[in-house]
Amino acid sequence: MMKEKRELVSVPGKWDISFNYAAGKTVSHFLAQIRDNGRILGMKCAKCHRVMVPPRSFCERCFVPAEDWVELGDEGVVEAFTIVHDVFEGxxxxxxxxxxxxxxxxxxxxxxxxxxxDLSDISEATQRLKIGARVKVEFASRREGRITDFKYRIIG
Amino acid sequence: MARNVAIVGIGQTNYTTLRNDVTYPELVFEAVTKALSDASMSIDEIEAVVFSLAPTSLVGVDAMERWCIDAVGAKGKPFMRVNTGGATGGSAAQAGYFHIASAFFDTVLVVGAEKQGDTPDTQLILNQIWDPRFERAVALNAINMSSFQAVRHMHKYGTTEQQMAMVSVRDHKNALNNPHAHIRQAVSLEDVLASRVVCWPLKLLDCCPRSSGACAVIMASEGRTRKLMQRPAWIKGIGATTNTYYMGDKMETEMFNDHGDWDELALAAEHAYRMAGISNPAKQIDVAEIYGPFSCLEIAAVEALGFCPKGQGGKFEEQGFFNMTGELPVNPSGGALCSNPIAVTGLVRVAEAALQVTGRAEGRQVNGAKTAVATAIGGSLQFHTAMVISANL
Structure with a gap:
């Protein structure tokens, strides 16, 4: 019997589903402070004194609730980084x-x-963007209460 | 006291981008029938099923395990799905082990499949695993998550892009011997270093492909195993560890708090080694199948597994320690860098380790291998599993 070459069919699909991700009391306050006052807050554990950001309503290490807000500086130090050169949808x-x-x-x-x-030359960019480099927080002038309301900028 | 458990049947499809000739359950069925045939068993002899399935969004049908009830012969039997992201296959294998070690069952089928070829958007999907208020909004995906690991390892220990590229060269060379491997093409050090930057320091050839394929492993109690075969692969030790959700919490240098190191895997391996009576893994392990979908991850893994001192993974790679002809061959199969069917990549490591210790790994066989370790990682590098598999009980 002759083997017939058969067509393979695909059915197109797309997931398009809406969510309104509740930020909860703790993260809502954090995001509102970024939006309204250009301030970044951390949550301090009363037991181990660790200052956590993203803020959370409990310290998982001590396994106790956390509720002491502290204001963080608008500068900091790079701990890890990447330079993305490829296209990713979204x-x-x-x-x-x-x-x-x-x-x-x-x-x-x-x-x-x-x-x-300037990220076009990676070896040049990684002279400045490296672990240990100091950065300053730069807020957008129009803020929406999102983490993307600010970016980091290398100092010096 | 846990009962002894053996791997008595293995079924793998070939791994490839597209499998448009089959639906997802049909792909699963292929691996199940191969494993049953390998074990000389019928589906009726399987008492329970563990289904290895990572995020279902990769295949675009929610709760896809439901579709597969018939393809795994689960009707009338206990069935559970396991999901720990990339570590799913490693966790599913351990769940299978628990079924039998606990004396509740004598046979169990651990099986799953990945069909990423049905979507072009793997990294968009993996972006969805993060908190939408924080990391998801700043374009995280599985590749740049691994880049953060790489830059910390480079900074802390002086690991280089060249050393990472050598991992890729080794895996690609090994994959030539594995008929199931997705990428079967040798690459040179220059090829890897000159391939385009994806998420620096990771370049295209430091990264795994998007694979589709299925894997099935049948496990049995000692009593059942003795009736089935002469040369089973015994599961001698298992371990699993989980770390915190937040990657930013692991930007410290002490134990378990450095994203650049895999202290979690070290702890999982320590447990598995202790169970298996292994005190010097570099000497007592003959071959390793490591879950490392990006070159940098294998360097952290060989250190965590105790094959070399911490921080020396790159240097040992340079010296050829992990080559097929080296002291401790790593990923004779080509590893996750050459085939990454995410839902079962961890299970493939277990299957390949079992093939090695039973001398059935054909062209990729490590001569005389008797004891192997198989690992898996998942999430944002926070789920880790290790399993020691041996020819000897």
Whole structure:
């Protein structure tokens, strides 16, 4: 019997589902402070005194509730970074840099975009964007209460 | 006291980008029938099923495990799905082990599949695993998450892009011997270093492909195993550890708090080694199958597994320690860098380790291998599993 070459059919699909992710009391306050006052707050554990950002309503290490807000500095130090040169759907057009920065007064690092660097030459960019580099927080003039209301900028 | 558990059947499809010729359950069925045939068992002899399935958004159907009830012969039997992200296959294998070690069952089928070829948007999907208020909003994905690990390892220990590239060269060379591997093409050091930057320091050839494929492993109690075969692979030790959700909490240098190190895997391996009576892994382990979908991750893993001192993974790689002809071959299969069917990549490591210790790994066989370790990682590098598999009970 002759083997017939049969067509393979695909059915297109797309997930398009709405959510309104509740930020909760703790993160809502954090985001509102960024929006209204250009301030970044951390949450301090009363037991171990660790200052956590993103803020959370409990310290997982001590396993106790946390409710002491502290204001963090508007400068910090790079703890990890990457320079993205590839296109990812849903992400900004490349190139862009992302860094985890430990803001002054915080014990944990917070991820955000890094602005103001020429990323076309990676070896040059990584002379400035490196672990240990100091950065300053730069807020957008129009803020919406999102983490993307600010970016990091390398100082010096 | 846990009962002895053996791996008595293995089924793998080939791994590839597209499998448009089958639906997802049909892909699963392929691996199940191969594993049953390998074990000389019928589906009726399987008492329970563990289904290895990572985020279902990768295949675009929620609760996809439901579709597969019939493809795994689960009707009338206990069935559970396991999901720890990339570590899913490692966790599913451990769940299978618990079924039998606990004496509740004598046979269990651990099986799953990945069908990423049905979407072009793997990294957009993986971006959805993060908190929408924080990390998701700043374009995190599995690749740049690994870049953060790489830059910390480079900064702390002086690990280089060249050393990471050598991992990729080794895996690609090994994959040539594995008929199931997705990428079967040798690459040179220059090829890797010159490939385009994806998320610096990771370049295209430091990164895994998007793979589709299925894997099934049948486990049995000692009593059942003795009736089935002469040369089973025994599960001698298991371990698993989890770390905090927040990557930014792991930007410290002490134990378990450095995203650049894999102290979590070290702890999982320590447990598995203790169970297996292994005190000097560099000497007592003959071959390792490591879950490292990005080159930098294998360097952190060999250190965590105790194959070399912390911080020396890159240097040992340079010296060829982990080559097929080296002291401790790593990823004879080509590893996750050459095939990454996410839902089962960890299970493939277990399957490949079992093939090695039973001398059935064909062209990728490590001569005389008797004891192997298989690992998996998942989430934002926070789920870690390790399993020691041996020819000897």
């Amino acid at each position: 992400s900004p057009p490349p190139p862009y840099a992302i860094a985890y920065v430990k803001l002054d007064g915080a014990d944990t690092a917070l991820a955000n975009f890094v602005d103001g660097l």
